[in-house]
Structures are given as structure tokens and as C-alpha cells.
Amino acid sequence: MTEDSLRSVTVERTSTGHFVATNARGGTISFGSGSEPQGEAAFTPVELLLAALGGCTAVDVDIATSRHSEPSRFSVAVTGNKINDELGNRMTDLQITFSVAFPDGEGADRARAILPRAVRTSHDRLCTVSRTVETGTPVTATVEDA
The missing domain is CATH 3.30.300.20 (K homology (KH) domain)
Structure with missing residues (x-):
């Protein structure tokens, strides 16, 4: 494997059941456990x-x-x-x-x-x-x- 082939994201916990993934370019996406209160769209x-x-x-x-x-x-x-x-x-x-x-x-x-x-x-x-x-x-x- 080479440095050019490596892909990565970092996942950080923001609160119980809530996380943010960040890519190497600084892009982010929020996600969760699916057990959030009604109306949560993560x-x-x-x-x-x-x-x-x-x-x-x-x-x-x-x-x-x-x-x-x-x-x-x-x-x-x-x-x-x-x-x-x-x-x-x-x-x-x-x-x-x-x-x-x-x-x-x-x-x-x-x-x-x-x-x-x-x-x-x-x-x-x-x-x-x-x-x-x-x-x-x-x-x-x-x-x-x-």
C-alpha cells in the first residue's frame, strides 16, 4: 500500500449517540445511533x-x-x-x-x-x-x- 492509496476519516463523539465524521480535506457529516428523539434527522x-x-x-x-x-x-x-x-x-x-x-x-x-x-x-x-x-x-x- 502507498500513501496515495490510504483513505481515512476520524469519528468524534459530540454527545450520547451523536457523532461527526471528518475527512482529510476537512469535510464533515453528522450521524447518530437512530435512537434520537422524534424529529432528529441525523x-x-x-x-x-x-x-x-x-x-x-x-x-x-x-x-x-x-x-x-x-x-x-x-x-x-x-x-x-x-x-x-x-x-x-x-x-x-x-x-x-x-x-x-x-x-x-x-x-x-x-x-x-x-x-x-x-x-x-x-x-x-x-x-x-x-x-x-x-x-x-x-x-x-x-x-x-x-
Whole structure:
């Protein structure tokens, strides 16, 4: 591994069940345990996983299609079932569904034509998030100075 391959975020607790993740560029996103009082809109870690799956492939598809035409609609729905079985808590039946439309025109026709291939290529080769989930990369958790 090289310094160029390393990706990282730092997660800091802000209060009970509330956290902020900060990336190396200073970007932040708040999230929580999901047990916040009614009306709290913070994402849960599972929702962040779903957003990462959809966001990763959306970026790939957007780059491939928008060079031909600006979409008039571009939405990605990501769903899955949270279960608890003999393997513990986990997500199953993960599904990423694109809803994309382009206006009329030659460039838009090209964008529509490459859309299915762009989605497939992102899923099969480009999207680091879904590729990592599907290959089952091990995760190590440690306690510093333990």
C-alpha cells in the first residue's frame, strides 16, 4: 500500500449517540445511533452505508453520462434489509436503482444508450464501496494502547 492509496476519516463523539465524521480535506457529516428523539434527522451508520453505495456508483454514472448530456432527472434509490441471524446484525438484499432521464437531442440519445453500461461498469469494476462490500473485505477493530 502507498500513501496515495490510504483513505481515512476520524469519528468524534459530540454527545450520547451523536457523532461527526471528518475527512482529510476537512469535510464533515453528522450521524447518530437512530435512537434520537422524534424529529432528529441525523443519518444512522447503516443509512451512511446505503448512501455510500448509491453515491459511489452515482458519481461513476454521472461522469460517464453527463459528458454527453446534462440529465433532467438523476436519482438513485438504495434499499436493503437489516437482519439479525446466526452471523449477527447485517444488511441483506442490497439494491441500487437508478432513475435517470435526459432531454431530447443527439447527446442525450448517447447518454441514454450508455446509461446501462455505465451502471454495470460501476458495479462490476469501478465503485470502490460496492466492490468492497461484495468481496467481503475483512475489518479489524482495535483499541489504542490496549
